[in-house]
Structure formats: C-alpha cells, structure tokens
Amino acid sequence: MEINDFIEKFAEQFDDTDPSEIKADTVFKDLDEWSSLVALSVIAMVDEEYNITIKGDEIRNSDTVEDLFNAVKTKA
Amino acid sequence: MMYNPYSLEGKTILVTGASSGIGKATAVICANLGAKVIAVGRNEDRLSQTVTLLEGEGHSYFVCDLTSSEQIDNMIRQLPEIQGLVNNAGTSILAPIQFIKEDTFKGLLQIDTVSPIILLQKLLKKKLLKRGASVVFTSSMAAQGDVAPGNSMYVACKGAISSFVQCAALELAPKGIRVNAVCPAMIDTPLAREGVEEEQFAEFKKRYPLGTIGEPDDIGFGIAYLLSNAAKWVTGTNLIIDGGVSINY
Numbered sequence: 001m002e003i004n005d006f007i008e009k010f011a012e013q014f015d016d017t018d019p020s021e022i023k024a025d026t027v028f029k030d031l032d033e034w035s036s037l038v039a040l041s042v043i044a045m046v047d048e049e050y051n052i053t054i055k056g057d058e059i060r061n062s063d064t065v066e067d068l069f070n071a072v073k074t075k076a
Numbered sequence: 077m078m079y080n081p082y083s084l085e086g087k088t089i090l091v092t093g094a095s096s097g098i099g100k101a102t103a104v105i106c107a108n109l110g111a112k113v114i115a116v117g118r119n120e121d122r123l124s125q126t127v128t129l130l131e132g133e134g135h136s137y138f139v140c141d142l143t144s145s146e147q148i149d150n151m152i153r154q155l156p157e158i159q160g161l162v163n164n165a166g167t168s169i170l171a172p173i174q175f176i177k178e179d180t181f182k183g184l185l186q187i188d189t190v191s192p193i194i195l196l197q198k199l200l201k202k203k204l205l206k207r208g209a210s211v212v213f214t215s216s217m218a219a220q221g222d223v224a225p226g227n228s229m230y231v232a233c234k235g236a237i238s239s240f241v242q243c244a245a246l247e248l249a250p251k252g253i254r255v256n257a258v259c260p261a262m263i264d265t266p267l268a269r270e271g272v273e274e275e276q277f278a279e280f281k282k283r284y285p286l287g288t289i290g291e292p293d294d295i296g297f298g299i300a301y302l303l304s305n306a307a308k309w310v311t312g313t314n315l316i317i318d319g320g321v322s323i324n325y
Contacts, residue, residue, distance in 0.1 A: 035225075036225065036226070037172060037225040040170055040171065040225070040226040041172045041174070044171050044175035045175070047175075048175060
C-alpha cells in the first residue's frame with residue numbers, strides 16, 4: 001500500500017471537492033462535502049481496492065487522511 | 077375465564093430468525109400468549125437459549141439455513157400443521173450504489189426476499205398452512221419511504237416484501253389465510269447496532285416524536301396481534317410501527 005495511491009482513491013469518493021484539496025495532512029471531516037455517505041463510500045473503496053474491511057471506528061478515530069491510511073495499513 | 081381476544085392458545089407458530097432481535101422477542105411473546113413456538117434460525121446455541129425463555133410446554137426449534145432449499149425441505153418434512161408463520165429472518169448490507177456488487181446484492185435478496193417467500197410457498201404446497209392461519213412478514217419502514225443513503229439494497233429487498241404481502245393476501249384470502257407485514261423503524265437490535273456508536277444512537281433517537289427508537293417487543297406485540305384472531309379481518313396490510321417517525325411524510 002502506497003499513501004499517494006490511497007489519497008488519490010480517497011479523493012475519488014468526493015464529487016465537488018477538488019482532488020488537490022486532499023493531502024496526507026487534510027483533516028477530512030472538516031471538508032464541506034464530508035458526509036456519512038462519503039464515509040460509507042470510503043469503507044466500500046477500501047474493501048474493493050485493498051480487500052480490507054474497515055468499520056466506522058477507523059474513520060471516527062482518524063483525523064487526517066494519513067491517520068486513516070495508517071489505520072488501514074495495520075489491517076493489511 | 078379471562079377475556080383475551082389476542083390469545084394465541086391452540087396455535088402453533090413458526091418464527092424465523094428467532095435467535096435474536098425481533099424474532100426472539102416475538103417467540104417469547106407468542107409463548108406468553110399461549111402459542112406453541114417453533115423457533116427457526118442458524119445458530120443452535122442461541123436458538124436453544126431462546127427456547128429456554130419460552131413459557132409453557134411443547135416448544136421446539138429447528139436449525140435451518142433458510143437460503144438452502146434443501147434445508148427448508150428437510151425442515152418442512154418434520155413440521156406439523158402450523159397456524160402462524162412469522163417470516164422474520166433478515167439482514168442488511170450498507171453500500172453506496174456505485175459500490176453495489178452483484179453477488180452481494182443477490183445474496184441479500186436471497187435472505188431478505190426470496191427465502192421467506194419460498195418458505196411460504198413450500199408450506200402452502202404441503203398444506204401445512206390452512207384456513208384461519210396467519211402469515212406475518214417483517215418488512216421495514218425502509219420499504220415505506222423512510223430511507224437512508226447507503227441502504228438501497230435493503231430498501232429494494234424490503235420493498236419487494238411489502239408489495240408481495242399485498243398480492244399474497246389477495247391470492248390466499250379465498251383459502252382463509254391472512255398475510256400481513258409489520259414495518260419497523262429503527263429498533264434496538266444487534267443488527268441495528270452493528271458498527272454504530274452509542275452517541276450515534278442518541279442522535280437517531282432525536283428523529284422520533286416519541287423520543288426513542290423501538291425495542292424488539294414493540295414489533296413483537298404488533299406481530300402477535302396480526303397472528304391472533306383479533307386481526308381476523310386484517311389482511312394485506314403493512315402495519316407501521318415507528319415511534320411516529322413517518323407522521324410528517
């Protein structure tokens with residue numbers, strides 16, 4: 001797993017947020033477009049792309065995209 | 077003698093998904109109202125535990141994976157005539173539409189829609205449901221417009237059940253068999269709590285005019301009513317039990 005790849009896929013779950021706004025240190029829950037449906041999309045993306053099952057907990061306990069990346073990575 | 081038009085005395089009632097949540101509560105209520113309960117589920121430990129909670133004599137359980145036609149056939153061969161069927165077993169999978177996988181969706185449809193309908197079909201074919209019998213499906217408020225993003229597969233499965241109930245009611249009315257559904261809003265069950273934090277639950281409660289989400293018993297009482305002779309003129313209905321959440325639709 002590579003962080004830039006993860007950030008790119010994470011950013012794909014947004015429709016109105018420019019991908020350039022999303023970086024490793026972005027506090028993603030502060031993004032205007034962040035919603036429970038985007039959270040669900042991120043969970044589904046991680047499952048589809050990395051074959052890793054994460055739950056709401058991992059998202060809740062992460063502040064930045066990098067936090068989430070690390071949480072996912074530990075489950076790899 | 078006590079006046080109780082809701083009594084289930086003399087009825088044998090089969091409840092699927094009886095090892096937890098709404099099914100378990102329904103089994104307990106039916107037994108309290110005098111029914112003999114046949115509890116059906118996949119987990120033998122939890123099923124036998126449900127049976128220990130049942131008041132009165134003559135209850136039994138079957139371990140049966142209802143997604144398997146063979147297992148249903150095998151169970152039906154051993155069943156007596158029943159006066160009530162509670163088609164309650166079900167589950168849910170959340171996914172945004174663009175992440176729906178065909179196999180996942182088919183699997184959910186099998187559990188929530190196809191299997192309960194096939195169970196009814198097989199019971200009718202074997203003439204184990206006769207005049208005076210009552211069939212109750214557990215549908216959902218998700219089938220009545222109370223939808224949430226990410227829940228589309230479940231909504232489709234339960235919507236099919238709520239529509240099926242109307243046609244089945246019409247078709248079976250001449251045989252004297254009633255068919256209804258209950259439509260619960262959010263109920264505090266293991267299924268609803270999966271992956272949800274306590275604080276999120278507190279948020280959910282705010283949506284409900286009655287100030288809280290439902291308990292399994294709230295639905296079990298509705299199911300018991302539909303099974304009883306008190307509901308002898310009720311068929312083809314989707315009984316909303318939702319703490320008032322749909323009032324402002």
